[in-house]
Amino acid sequence: MTKVSMTVNGRSMSGDIEGRTLLVDFLRQGLGLTGTHVGCDTSQCGACVVHVDGKAVKSCTVFAADVAGAEVTTIEGMGNPDGSLGVIQQAFQDHHGLQCGFCTPGMVMSAAALLAENPKPTEAEIRHYLEGNICRCTGYHNIVKAIMAASGQDVSAVAAE
Amino acid sequence: MPKDHGIGASSKRREDVRFLSGRGRYTDDMNLARQAYAVFLRAQVAHAKINKIDTTDAAAMPGVIRVFTAQDFSGVGGLPCGWQVTDRHGNAMLEPKHPILAEGKIRYVGEALAMIVAETEAQARDAAEAIVMDVEDLPAVVDMKAAAAGGTLVHDDIGSNLCYDWGFVEDNKAAVDEAFARADHVTTLELVNNRLAPNPMEPRVAIGDYDFSTDQHTLYTTSQNPHVIRLLMGAFVLGIPEHKLRVVAPDVGGGFGSKIFHYAEEAAVTFAAKELRRPVKWTSTRSEAFITDAHGRDHVTKIELALDKDGHFQAIRTETFANMGAYLSTFAPSVPTWLHGTLMAGNYKTPLIYVNVKAVFTNTVPVDAYRGAGRPEATFQLERVIDKAAREMGMDPVELRRKNFVQPDEFPYQTPVAVVYDTGNYQATMDKLLDIADVAGFEARRAESAEAGKLRGLGLNCYIEACGIAPSNLVGQLGARAGLYESATVRVNATGGIVVMTGSHSHGQGHETTFAQVIADMIGIAENQVEIVHGDTANTPMGMGTYGSRSLAVGGSAMVRAANKVINKAKKIAAHLLEASEADIELKDGAFSVAGTDKSVDWGSVCLAAYVPHNYPLEDLEPGLEETAFYDPSNFTYPAGAYACEVEVDPETGKVTICAFAAADDFGNVVNPMIVEGQVHGGLAQGIGQALLEGVSYDENGQLLSGSYMDYAMPRADDVPSYVVDHSCQTPCTHNPLGVKGCGEAGAIGSPPAVVNAVIDALHRGGITHVTHIDMPLTPGRVWSAIQG
Numbered sequence A: 001m002t003k004v005s006m007t008v009n010g011r012s013m014s015g016d017i018e019g020r021t022l023l024v025d026f027l028r029q030g031l032g033l034t035g036t037h038v039g040c041d042t043s044q045c046g047a048c049v050v051h052v053d054g055k056a057v058k059s060c061t062v063f064a065a066d067v068a069g070a071e072v073t074t075i076e077g078m079g080n081p082d083g084s085l086g087v088i089q090q091a092f093q094d095h096h097g098l099q100c101g102f103c104t105p106g107m108v109m110s111a112a113a114l115l116a117e118n119p120k121p122t123e124a125e126i127r128h129y130l131e132g133n134i135c136r137c138t139g140y141h142n143i144v145k146a147i148m149a150a151s152g153q154d155v156s157a158v159a160a161e
Numbered sequence B: 001m002p003k004d005h006g007i008g009a010s011s012k013r014r015e016d017v018r019f020l021s022g023r024g025r026y027t028d029d030m031n032l033a034r035q036a037y038a039v040f041l042r043a044q045v046a047h048a049k050i051n052k053i054d055t056t057d058a059a060a061m062p063g064v065i066r067v068f069t070a071q072d073f074s075g076v077g078g079l080p081c082g083w084q085v086t087d088r089h090g091n092a093m094l095e096p097k098h099p100i101l102a103e104g105k106i107r108y109v110g111e112a113l114a115m116i117v118a119e120t121e122a123q124a125r126d127a128a129e130a131i132v133m134d135v136e137d138l139p140a141v142v143d144m145k146a147a148a149a150g151g152t153l154v155h156d157d158i159g160s161n162l163c164y165d166w167g168f169v170e171d172n173k174a175a176v177d178e179a180f181a182r183a184d185h186v187t188t189l190e191l192v193n194n195r196l197a198p199n200p201m202e203p204r205v206a207i208g209d210y211d212f213s214t215d216q217h218t219l220y221t222t223s224q225n226p227h228v229i230r231l232l233m234g235a236f237v238l239g240i241p242e243h244k245l246r247v248v249a250p251d252v253g254g255g256f257g258s259k260i261f262h263y264a265e266e267a268a269v270t271f272a273a274k275e276l277r278r279p280v281k282w283t284s285t286r287s288e289a290f291i292t293d294a295h296g297r298d299h300v301t302k303i304e305l306a307l308d309k310d311g312h313f314q315a316i317r318t319e320t321f322a323n324m325g326a327y328l329s330t331f332a333p334s335v336p337t338w339l340h341g342t343l344m345a346g347n348y349k350t351p352l353i354y355v356n357v358k359a360v361f362t363n364t365v366p367v368d369a370y371r372g373a374g375r376p377e378a379t380f381q382l383e384r385v386i387d388k389a390a391r392e393m394g395m396d397p398v399e400l401r402r403k404n405f406v407q408p409d410e411f412p413y414q415t416p417v418a419v420v421y422d423t424g425n426y427q428a429t430m431d432k433l434l435d436i437a438d439v440a441g442f443e444a445r446r447a448e449s450a451e452a453g454k455l456r457g458l459g460l461n462c463y464i465e466a467c468g469i470a471p472s473n474l475v476g477q478l479g480a481r482a483g484l485y486e487s488a489t490v491r492v493n494a495t496g497g498i499v500v501m502t503g504s505h506s507h508g509q510g511h512e513t514t515f516a517q518v519i520a521d522m523i524g525i526a527e528n529q530v531e532i533v534h535g536d537t538a539n540t541p542m543g544m545g546t547y548g549s550r551s552l553a554v555g556g557s558a559m560v561r562a563a564n565k566v567i568n569k570a571k572k573i574a575a576h577l578l579e580a581s582e583a584d585i586e587l588k589d590g591a592f593s594v595a596g597t598d599k600s601v602d603w604g605s606v607c608l609a610a611y612v613p614h615n616y617p618l619e620d621l622e623p624g625l626e627e628t629a630f631y632d633p634s635n636f637t638y639p640a641g642a643y644a645c646e647v648e649v650d651p652e653t654g655k656v657t658i659c660a661f662a663a664a665d666d667f668g669n670v671v672n673p674m675i676v677e678g679q680v681h682g683g684l685a686q687g688i689g690q691a692l693l694e695g696v697s698y699d700e701n702g703q704l705l706s707g708s709y710m711d712y713a714m715p716r717a718d719d720v721p722s723y724v725v726d727h728s729c730q731t732p733c734t735h736n737p738l739g740v741k742g743c744g745e746a747g748a749i750g751s752p753p754a755v756v757n758a759v760i761d762a763l764h765r766g767g768i769t770h771v772t773h774i775d776m777p778l779t780p781g782r783v784w785s786a787i788q789g
């Protein structure tokens, strides 16, 4: 067991971990931040995406020890300071970008990383960026729409119903 | 003006706030005090005799609490099958024992052989590797036709791999054969409905708990139907009466059918929790999900369509091999039979139909219902053979369909395959489709694609499904070992707020929002005055859960019935308070008034009177305002529609790109259009996934070749287009109070034939006329090979 410390959602956190503890397990079990999900064991689904020093990272593929000292943001840290939903989260609700909610934290974190890099993405750019995030429920239509809306763009470009 | 609340409004989903802020409560998010962890040792070969399982070393590993093998479960039952099919000769299907842990023989890769319980999951995993297996490999049977022909038996004790040989309608067989002999034209198509892995994004989890002081068992599980699990596991497997067993399915991350079934791990952890007097938790990995969650589809079919010279359908004859896998999963026998054969009339007037299904055991994962369950298989073969017939006869595929539609004035319509369609208007959905898909503009788009060297094609088809399963007496006659009603309790609180406890279960469908919309509308109060509770047998009435697009049609009907009982009682209270006759009381906008007067009393005051009955007709009426209702439907519901897919095929590579997809559905009345559209979108992606990408594949030794997301292609955002969907054609269901039909499966049922029809159309328009069919998934390799001939 070794001690690891990092900043998670703006607060410094630490815990005792084994060398093989993955970041996702540290977040979920160590810190009780269960919003980050595990949907696969081959680093393919993106349910576990968090931000490490501002970059989207699949937390199932990094050891907690390797991000010691880093700034980590999880879905729990994406709301407004008053506890209301942040812009991207709100767009997902407004445009029905989620159903079962299991892929959702990873989708929101990926969307935030995309918009940080590319504030006005096209539909094709959004679809391409989401390559690493699988959603089995929504058929992606409303996720794409939500991200468009969160970027302040007109969503009627995404085929109307 | 679209409505802003109540029935018909696209109310935003209240459940989203917790999911979007990371505060969902999925089973794996739960951890109980003193919890131990279970890991299952799983079979690595598909078929073998087990000589010995030596757990001595494993049991001595650090942290190991106990290792369980089949012997430990000798006192409990096997996993029950919930549906008994009777074959064409009147005999019951063959029903092998389905043990919790393999007994004597391994029958598929992934079968659980031993359960290791340890202080940590890592310790349990390490110990699993220390178990020494002494097994003798046997040849595996994977191919269905080979399995049906005999040879190696999956189950030696039942003497055959043929679970049943079902004929429907058996009495029609001779007449169908005669119609074929007389027909002007017969179109024949042999096809495969590819085997799929359902893949809800949340893997299965089960936590068993036991309180010895009260002898209470609790199972937390990722289930679509906690009451069904309680009944099956309690009564048939572990022998625990319902009042000593609580099953909780909290937030569940998708199901698509795969979380209907009672799985071995649920029983194993519940059993172990009592043995060890500790909570025991098991979390599936995705790799484990691929080899343990029931698969879907997997039919091999020959369909023949007989037509007269004008294109009128005369008869349909099919022969299907349906894979059951190694054991009968909970509802497996019903899928290729009653959920498939009864839909073979489609949207058409075909007077004579005969469906033959041979269900076969193989050394593969059990196969059961997956989104659509039987109905996609029926729709795919029917809509593909119609397209082929149109091409052979030189007819327009849309006109051929229109000509054979059950016409709008012919409802209720008795099909030759038992079911009676209550309402529908197939011409209307087809008209709507041609409009929203801009079929008129197709030729211009095709020309544009051609300039870029691409072959563009348009595929259209219809579908019908039977949802809202089901009249209990009917399914009882058909072999169901359960009733299929639904239940709800409507509890009004003293200050007027309402809690509805439903037997339905939401795992993405948004019941917490839509059910509240219905109640708010009925009473005329705000939606936020209504709370929906589901998923816990301790606080919901016995209900059969959510699958088969049944929640609103059956569960919603139970809730409306309970709410009406509440309203009737509230009217009596209002009549007393207003000193008027009950018959004159009207409820509108949350107030009771006396017809023709300005006297009224609001909802909250009536509720308060019910619980503080000072001025109350106590001699005639009990205090309180809470009612429970059960609803057993009198028929299925029949959503139907027409779908269009436009593809581009790259003739150089065989790659298919979906350019556009349009869906015109008739779901009857719609409570929340936003949610309904979302359901269609999700179904379409799964159907497109089946058509182009997904396929479970085994080698001849029964090894799963598609066991992870590296080799099982899930649809991703750039594999699918934006969809154009419409549900404005509405012929309300005539036999449920909301007039709703169900929308959860339509997209997955209607889309695969549209995609394949479109690809074949593209090839034919491009002059590649030798290709009449390509089996799904239409990967570039398959399409390219077909083009090469």
Ligand code: FES
Residues within 6 Å of the ligand: A037, A038, A039, A040, A041, A042, A043, A044, A045, A046, A047, A048, A049, A058, A059, A060, A061
């Ligand atoms: S859990 Fe699937 S990518 Fe991390």
Ligand code: FES
Residues within 6 Å of the ligand: A097, A098, A099, A100, A101, A102, A103, A104, A134, A135, A136, A137, A138, B201, B253, B254, B508
């Ligand atoms: S909302 Fe269920 S997996 Fe995306």
